[in-house]
Amino acid sequence: MDFALTPEQQSFRDEVRAWLRQNLPKEWIARVVSGPDVPRVEAYDFLRQWQKTLYEAGFIGLTWPKEYGGRGLTFMEELILHEEMALAKAPPVLNILGIGMAGPTIIAYGTEEQKKRYLAKILSCEEIWCQGYSEPNAGSDLASLQCRAVRDGDHFVVNGQKVWTSLAQVADWMMLLARTDPDAPKHKGITYFLLDMHSPGISIRPLRQITGDAEFNEVFFENVGIPAGNVLGGVNNGWQVGITTLMYERLALGFGLQVRLRIALDALVGLAKRTRRNGDFATRDPIMRQKLAQLWIDTEVFKYTGARAITKLLKGEMPGAEASTGKVWWCEMHERLQEVAMELQGPYHQLMAGTERAIDQGLWQYTFLRSRANSIEGGTTEIQKNIIGERVLGLPKG
Amino acid sequence: MDFGFNQEQEMLRATARKFLENECPSAFVRKMMDEPAGVTADFWQKLAEQGWLGLIYPEAYGGAGLGFVDLTVLMEEMGRAVMPGPYFSTVLLGGLALLEAGSESQKKEWLTRISAGSSRVTLAWTEPNGRWDGAGVTLAAREARGGFTLSGTKLFVPDAHTADAIVVVARTGNGPSPEDGVSLFLVPKDARGLEVKLLPTMDQTRKLCEVTLKDVGVGADALVGEKDKGWQPLARVVDRATVALCAEMCGGAQKVLEMTTEYAKIRIAFGKPIGSYQGVKHKAADMLVDVENAKSITYYAAWAVDQQVAEAPLAASMAKAYVSDACRKVAAAGIQLHGGIGFTWEHDLHLYFKRAKGSEFTFGDATYHRERVAQLIHL
Numbered sequence: 051m052d053f054a055l056t057p058e059q060q061s062f063r064d065e066v067r068a069w070l071r072q073n074l075p076k077e078w079i080a081r082v083v084s085g086p087d088v089p090r091v092e093a094y095d096f097l098r099q100w101q102k103t104l105y106e107a108g109f110i111g112l113t114w115p116k117e118y119g120g121r122g123l124t125f126m127e128e129l130i131l132h133e134e135m136a137l138a139k140a141p142p143v144l145n146i147l148g149i150g151m152a153g154p155t156i157i158a159y160g161t162e163e164q165k166k167r168y169l170a171k172i173l174s175c176e177e178i179w180c181q182g183y184s185e186p187n188a189g190s191d192l193a194s195l196q197c198r199a200v201r202d203g204d205h206f207v208v209n210g211q212k213v214w215t216s217l218a219q220v221a222d223w224m225m226l227l228a229r230t231d232p233d234a235p236k237h238k239g240i241t242y243f244l245l246d247m248h249s250p251g252i253s254i255r256p257l258r259q260i261t262g263d264a265e266f267n268e269v270f271f272e273n274v275g276i277p278a279g280n281v282l283g284g285v286n287n288g289w290q291v292g293i294t295t296l297m298y299e300r301l302a303l304g305f306g307l308q309v310r311l312r313i314a315l316d317a318l319v320g321l322a323k324r325t326r327r328n329g330d331f332a333t334r335d336p337i338m339r340q341k342l343a344q345l346w347i348d349t350e351v352f353k354y355t356g357a358r359a360i361t362k363l364l365k366g367e368m369p370g371a372e373a374s375t376g377k378v379w380w381c382e383m384h385e386r387l388q389e390v391a392m393e394l395q396g397p398y399h400q401l402m403a404g405t406e407r408a409i410d411q412g413l414w415q416y417t418f419l420r421s422r423a424n425s426i427e428g429g430t431t432e433i434q435k436n437i438i439g440e441r442v443l444g445l446p447k448g
Numbered sequence: 449m450d451f452g453f454n455q456e457q458e459m460l461r462a463t464a465r466k467f468l469e470n471e472c473p474s475a476f477v478r479k480m481m482d483e484p485a486g487v488t489a490d491f492w493q494k495l496a497e498q499g500w501l502g503l504i505y506p507e508a509y510g511g512a513g514l515g516f517v518d519l520t521v522l523m524e525e526m527g528r529a530v531m532p533g534p535y536f537s538t539v540l541l542g543g544l545a546l547l548e549a550g551s552e553s554q555k556k557e558w559l560t561r562i563s564a565g566s567s568r569v570t571l572a573w574t575e576p577n578g579r580w581d582g583a584g585v586t587l588a589a590r591e592a593r594g595g596f597t598l599s600g601t602k603l604f605v606p607d608a609h610t611a612d613a614i615v616v617v618a619r620t621g622n623g624p625s626p627e628d629g630v631s632l633f634l635v636p637k638d639a640r641g642l643e644v645k646l647l648p649t650m651d652q653t654r655k656l657c658e659v660t661l662k663d664v665g666v667g668a669d670a671l672v673g674e675k676d677k678g679w680q681p682l683a684r685v686v687d688r689a690t691v692a693l694c695a696e697m698c699g700g701a702q703k704v705l706e707m708t709t710e711y712a713k714i715r716i717a718f719g720k721p722i723g724s725y726q727g728v729k730h731k732a733a734d735m736l737v738d739v740e741n742a743k744s745i746t747y748y749a750a751w752a753v754d755q756q757v758a759e760a761p762l763a764a765s766m767a768k769a770y771v772s773d774a775c776r777k778v779a780a781a782g783i784q785l786h787g788g789i790g791f792t793w794e795h796d797l798h799l800y801f802k803r804a805k806g807s808e809f810t811f812g813d814a815t816y817h818r819e820r821v822a823q824l825i826h827l
């Protein structure tokens with residue numbers, strides 16, 4: 051056990067740190083940072099530019115192969131990078147689904163041609179990706195999805211609908227799961243497609259969320275053509291490929307989650323230090339101290355549970371039980387963190403952006419509401435607990 | 449960065465597990481629960497032969513010179529077996545206090561004997577006031593005739609009834625902080641005026657005593673470390689013992705999780721294994737989250753105290769706060785998911801449940817340590 055960095059890792063850290071100090075956008079530093087906020091719609095243009103800057107400096111896709119725009123480094127450098135990002139309170143990455151899911155899946159299943167075509171543009175944010183999995187009648191039970199793709203010569207024709215599709219309104223590409231064999235058992239008749247979102251026949255309807263923003267969308271397909279060369283990992287093999295994506299999602303998002311959580315926690319502590327309750331500082335209230343200390347501990351716990359999983363990856367082993375618990379734990383904790391942010395504000399918690407009375411320009415109100423999705427998106431907590439119970443603990447299926 | 453155990457540590461784990469399965473099955477634990485000593489001479493000697501009694505002491509004192517991360521592995525296995533006896537009080541309290549603050553001759557004499565299994569030393573710290581802070585130390589030590597006279601009562605002292613000597617935490621003075629003026633003394637068991645009473649405890653695998661000192665006279669050479677400056681070494685001892693305790697708690701919780709999932713696979717209700725019901729499955733998943741997280745923060749704290757990094761006290765408190773809550777929940781869920789059988793004396797679950805409860809409060813519970821975390825992060 052050793053938490054020390056090698057001299058090479060140290061110099062990498064210094065390089066990242068120095069670069070961030072120089073290049074963090076001024077307008078971002080001036081802004082109040084209050085949470086692991088996902089990219090908000092009004093910031094899309096800014097964040098696209100930020101990711102491009104990161105890419106040009108070589109600070110994105112660290113673990114991806116060099117020939118496809120990555121740097122061929124290890125998870126260790128990835129971890130260092132993310133820690134520095136958290137310290138610097140750097141903006142989030144916009145093409146998160148491309149980097150966290152589409153890219154790794156293409157690296158795992160793609161043909162040489164596909165890797166050359168897509169990967170670098172994911173990193174540079176030249177092409178934004180969205181994830182077309184969920185449908186009105188297929189969420190947790192994803193394998194019952196009904197969106198159809200029918201082979202017609204050298205291409206497929208897609209009809210059907212997706213829903214809750216984040217970023218679809220700006221996406222250039224979609225990871226699309228569609229049914230190609232309706233007669234096969236439900237897990238066996240699905241294919242994973244790389245769909246050009248600019249194809250004719252696609253219509254997108256933004257859905258307004260609990261926050262008031264419209265981050266996710268309904269996507270309708272009417273005779274949308276996809277070249278057969280855009281199948282990833284083989285026809286009717288989409289379930290296998292899609293599951294891989296979800297595994298990467300959990301791992302890769304884990305890094306990001308840790309950064310955003312740390313930033314949120316620091317912001318919360320800052321908020322507590324300048325908040326007065328009942329005539330005294332909130333940080334003098336023994337109950338508030340307990341809650342804040344617990345969140346601090348829980349954030350550290352999340353970090354070290356992640357570190358155990360990464361250690362196994364670095365040694366070439368598969369992460370064990372410790373890797374499966376992260377998502378469940380993170381949502382519970384982050385949702386609690388946001389609740390504490392509301393509690394600290396007392397009656398002020400009602401005030402949204404638009405009044406000078408609002409605390410931190412009303413940003414917490416957004417992050418609080420947004421956090422309710424954490425235990426739903428990317429697989430609900432109930433589904434995660436089924437997976438832990440069955441795959442990790444070996445309990446029988448219901 | 450390497451946040452895993454090395455090959456030697458994995459080997460230590462395997463050896464320890466095998467040894468404890470053979471030498472410390474629950475039948476043995478139960479026998480020791482009824483035995484006032486809480487351990488047999490034979491078992492203690494075997495621990496010495498395994499090299500466990502001197503594991504963390506330098507080779508110069510008969511120890512193996514290993515570190516706290518190695519110890520963590522061992523403690524997890526001991527927790528898994530609910531190992532009874534004065535291992536913790538001797539190796540991690542009395543012995544560690546001598547190692548931390550003792551003179552060369554005190555260390556040479558006592559640590560060598562502890563390592564060999566021929567002496568046991570405990571630590572008498574807490575008092576009837578039940579406090580874990582400096583202000584809790586009120587037992588008076590007055591300077592007299594070139595030595596000291598100690599008077600007062602120590603409570604919740606582990607294994608004092610079988611110890612050959614006791615490191616007593618006493619007040620020799622008062623300063624601006626309650627942590628000033630605290631001193632440590634090594635008092636032999638046969639000192640005049642020293643009385644030890646074994647107390648009935650909920651967790652019978654851990655023996656606690658009341659220790660009364662009535663004008664106990666000791667020489668100046670009984671002082672362990674510097675006069676009035678005993679709190680700092682004591683705090684370092686307690687931080688490390690706390691982390692070791694956390695490791696022991698993790699081992700117990702891991703075992704409860706395993707017992708529970710095994711049971712959930714075979715116990716049939718309404719025609720199906722109970723583990724197929726989500727009310728059971730999700731609770732088991734929650735247990736896993738608690739156990740894995742408890743291990744993560746404990747391993748980190750073990751590394752931090754081993755390397756004596758500046759963050760070590762914070763790491764120890766983070767670990768104790770998290771692990772105290774987690775193990776309480778896991779032990780309780782274990783009983784719940786076993787139903788009636790889990791409530792019996794015959795089933796081993798109550799051994800784990802009671803050990804978890806006792807450990808939860810030892811060296812301060814989660815509430816105490818969260819407040820300490822709050823202070824250390826400058827809230």
Ligand SMILES: Cc1cc2nc3c(=O)[nH]c(=O)nc-3n(C[C@H](O)[C@H](O)[C@H](O)COP(=O)(O)OP(=O)(O)OC[C@H]3O[C@@H](n4cnc5c(N)ncnc54)[C@H](O)[C@@H]3O)c2cc1C
Pocket residue numbers: 180181182183184186188189190191213214215216217266423426427428429430431432433436726
């Ligand atoms: C903000 C946000 C962004 C999203 N972005 C995307 C995206 O970009 N792309 C995409 O494809 N999807 C996206 N989703 C969709 C998300 O993956 C689904 O909402 C999620 O998988 C749950 O599916 P559902 O909404 O159909 O709920 P349902 O599956 O209908 O679940 C309803 C409730 O029933 C519970 N439940 C269901 N089955 C079980 C079971 N077997 N055992 C116990 N409980 C069960 C669930 O846990 C939940 O509490 C997003 C969702 C949100 C909230």
